[in-house]
Amino acid sequence: MEKTATLLPAEPLPEAERAGVYRAIFTRRDTRGEFLPDPVPDEILGRLLSAAHHAPSVGFMQPWSFVIVRDREVRTQVHEAFRQAHAEAALMFPDEKRETYRALKLEGILESPVNICVTCDRDRAGPAVIGRTHIRAMDLFASVCAVQNLWLAARAEGLGVGWVSIFDNGKLQRILGIPRRIVPIAYLCVGKVRGYHPKPELEAAGWLPRLPLETLLHFDRWGASEETERLKRVVHEQEKALRSPA
Ligand SMILES: Cc1cc2nc3c(=O)[nH]c(=O)nc-3n(C[C@H](O)[C@H](O)[C@H](O)COP(=O)(O)O)c2cc1C
Numbered sequence: 516m517e518k519t520a521t522l523l524p525a526e527p528l529p530e531a532e533r534a535g536v537y538r539a540i541f542t543r544r545d546t547r548g549e550f551l552p553d554p555v556p557d558e559i560l561g562r563l564l565s566a567a568h569h570a571p572s573v574g575f576m577q578p579w580s581f582v583i584v585r586d587r588e589v590r591t592q593v594h595e596a597f598r599q600a601h602a603e604a605a606l607m608f609p610d611e612k613r614e615t616y617r618a619l620k621l622e623g624i625l626e627s628p629v630n631i632c633v634t635c636d637r638d639r640a641g642p643a644v645i646g647r648t649h650i651r652a653m654d655l656f657a658s659v660c661a662v663q664n665l666w667l668a669a670r671a672e673g674l675g676v677g678w679v680s681i682f683d684n685g686k687l688q689r690i691l692g693i694p695r696r697i698v699p700i701a702y703l704c705v706g707k708v709r710g711y712h713p714k715p716e717l718e719a720a721g722w723l724p725r726l727p728l729e730t731l732l733h734f735d736r737w738g739a740s741e742e743t744e745r746l747k748r749v750v751h752e753q754e755k756a757l758r759s760p761a
Contacts (some may be wrong), residue, residue, distance in 0.1 A: 551706060555628055567661040577639065585624075589746055629706060633661055635655055
């Protein structure tokens with residue numbers, strides 16, 4: 516590797532830019548019911564795709580591709596595939612949660628003007644990939660990193676993104692003509708929105724609460740210690756400050 520390459524400065528970003536990054540992270544939402552029909556300008560779409568393409572990837576394999584779906588007929592077929600899977604899914608929840616599940620809005624396939632299917636080509640970089648020699652699933656995780664980049668860029672652009680995963684993946688693959696060896700990773704509904712919910716909708720609906728971060732931390736080893744308790748408090752305070760900047 517080139518040893519004399521000039522490095523870019525490693526100072527923190529200027530305060531307003533730093534605040535912008537955290538703001539995008541904390542106000543990003545999964546969007547389903549708030550889409551506006553306005554088309555997404557090509558320049559913005561281009562920026563979202565470019566952000567996705569600059570995600571980290573195992574061995575720099577860049578396993579992703581993006582199927583951009585605007586055609587209403589194709590989206591109608593995808594919506595039908597969702598409807599079928601959604602009906603099957605309802606039967607998998609316990610009786611007391613089934614009606615709540617059925618009432619949730621879990622997609623905006625037809626209301627959003629553009630859908631993007633992010634895929635993973637598991638063979639893109641040949642049989643031996645740096646970092647994937649022992650854990651084969653790393654390429655799938657890389658494609659998910661691309662999704663997250665796109666999602667945050669969309670928030671920065673004032674757009675909404677909704678991830679729809681309630682599909683028979685094979686059916687989705689056939690509708691979009693995706694070759695069998697390519698894995699659909701995420702089906703995203705993208706568009707302008709009326710606004711963002713302040714909290715995850717599943718949290719607001721009482722489906723599940725946000726877990727307190729400090730209950731998810733382990734220092735040095737799985738388990739607690741006095742030091743752990745102190746650090747947990749610091750993390751808790753920092754998280755509170757980031758989520759509600761002065
Ligand atoms: C892998 C993955 C799959 C998801 N699938 C769906 C889905 O099928 N339908 C849906 O409405 N939301 C889906 N979501 C969105 C989550 O429900 C949402 O991220 C979570 O409730 C937290 O809300 P927030 O994204 O608004 O913060 C998915 C999210 C992820 C990361």
